[in-house]
Amino acid sequence: MMETEQVWTEKYRPRRLSEMVDREEIVKRLETFVKTKNMPHLLFVGPPGTSKTTSALALVYDMYNGNVSGNYIELNASDERGIDVIRSRVKEFARSVPLGEVPFKIIILDECDSTTEEAQQALRRTMERYSNTTRFILIANELYKIIEPIQSRCAVFRFSPLPDNAILERLKEIATKENIKYEEEALKMIVEKSEGDMRKAINFAQGAAAIEGAITVKSVKDFIGYAGIGKIDQVFEKAFHGDLEAAINTLNNLLYNEGIPPREIIREIHKNIMQASFSSQEKADVVSMLADVEYRVRSGGDPEIQISALLAKISMLPSEKRRKQS
Ligand SMILES: Nc1ncnc2c1ncn2[C@@H]1O[C@H](COP(=O)(O)OP(=O)(O)OP(=O)(O)O)[C@@H](O)[C@H]1O
Numbered sequence: 001m002m003e004t005e006q007v008w009t010e011k012y013r014p015r016r017l018s019e020m021v022d023r024e025e026i027v028k029r030l031e032t033f034v035k036t037k038n039m040p041h042l043l044f045v046g047p048p049g050t051s052k053t054t055s056a057l058a059l060v061y062d063m064y065n066g067n068v069s070g071n072y073i074e075l076n077a078s079d080e081r082g083i084d085v086i087r088s089r090v091k092e093f094a095r096s097v098p099l100g101e102v103p104f105k106i107i108i109l110d111e112c113d114s115t116t117e118e119a120q121q122a123l124r125r126t127m128e129r130y131s132n133t134t135r136f137i138l139i140a141n142e143l144y145k146i147i148e149p150i151q152s153r154c155a156v157f158r159f160s161p162l163p164d165n166a167i168l169e170r171l172k173e174i175a176t177k178e179n180i181k182y183e184e185e186a187l188k189m190i191v192e193k194s195e196g197d198m199r200k201a202i203n204f205a206q207g208a209a210a211i212e213g214a215i216t217v218k219s220v221k222d223f224i225g226y227a228g229i230g231k232i233d234q235v236f237e238k239a240f241h242g243d244l245e246a247a248i249n250t251l252n253n254l255l256y257n258e259g260i261p262p263r264e265i266i267r268e269i270h271k272n273i274m275q276a277s278f279s280s281q282e283k284a285d286v287v288s289m290l291a292d293v294e295y296r297v298r299s300g301g302d303p304e305i306q307i308s309a310l311l312a313k314i315s316m317l318p319s320e321k322r323r324k325q326s
């Protein structure tokens with residue numbers, strides 16, 4: 001990708017609420033705030049790439065009718081050097097009065113779930129202190145990591161993965177605007193690999209387009225392979241065909257050289273298992289073992305040992321397909 005080329009996720013980030021695809025329920029609720037020029041503190045929760053930041057920025061844009069400068073700030077709860085920095089920036093920001101007809105200014109605070117409980121308690125006090133003149137939009141991936149006193153002071157909005165057809169339509173729209181040819185099959189592949197994450201989908205599309213000047217099945221495969229994703233499928237494939245050693249070598253390469261998070265590997269193996277031609281008894285056994293592995297890794301178990309054990313089990317299963325092949 002050329003460095004001067006603009007990143008599509010930013011170039012095509014909807015500016016207004018009305019430009020967003022899908023998310024009808026959320027947009028409807030947010031538009032009421034715009035209409036009444038009033039809103040409570042908000043808490044946006046959901047997985048990556050599901051419109052949280054986009055909705056927050058679009059709400060700000062519509063609320064101030066495009067005159068956003070000076071009326072909002074965006075802070076990152078985990079980037080900033082602790083809650084003291086956030087507190088002083090909020091204090092400074094809240095000191096000046098809002099410009100225009102809206103009686104409050106907006107503070108967008110991203111990645112709230114990556115802060116400690118203590119920091120969240122301090123944040124709650126800060127929210128209360130300045131609630132006359134400010135409203136917070138807190139953003140998090142997981143609700144359970146947000147302390148209850150904050151949850152109860154906010155209107156909670158849940159963002160679920162975007163539906164496949166919404167992503168597909170958006171990719172077509174972007175490709176058309178960019179004057180990039182695409183194969184329908186290729187876009188469908190991207191949609192499948194993105195699992196409801198719009199950012200991932202748009203990045204895949206731009207990456208594939210950069211390889212060939214078009215989004216084709218081949219350029220998508222090349223790009224996804226390059227990004228290390230197709231490689232997880234290989235781990236499963238090798239175990240499935242009985243080559244445990246090769247499977248474990250590939251696994252270690254992904255874990256230690258490519259730095260792919262264990263939970264991503266486990267998730268992909270799960271998908272592979274569901275699609276593989278195991279007998280239903282075999283599938284049940286493997287999935288139940290996979291659930292244990294997932295749990296152990298999440299509670300601090302060694303990913304290499306845990307996933308290898310799962311691969312060993314897969315490589316030992318006398319599934320019908322492999323018996324035919326060997
Ligand atoms: N509803 C939407 N309509 C059109 N494009 C969207 C929509 N939601 C997201 N996008 C696109 O996907 C990109 C990522 O979305 P966004 O930044 O809102 O994700 P997020 O939920 O904040 O994710 P994260 O938790 O990783 O920060 C945006 O830059 C935009 O291009």
Ligand SMILES: [Mg+2]
Nearest residue numbers: 052053054110
């Ligand atoms: Mg975001």
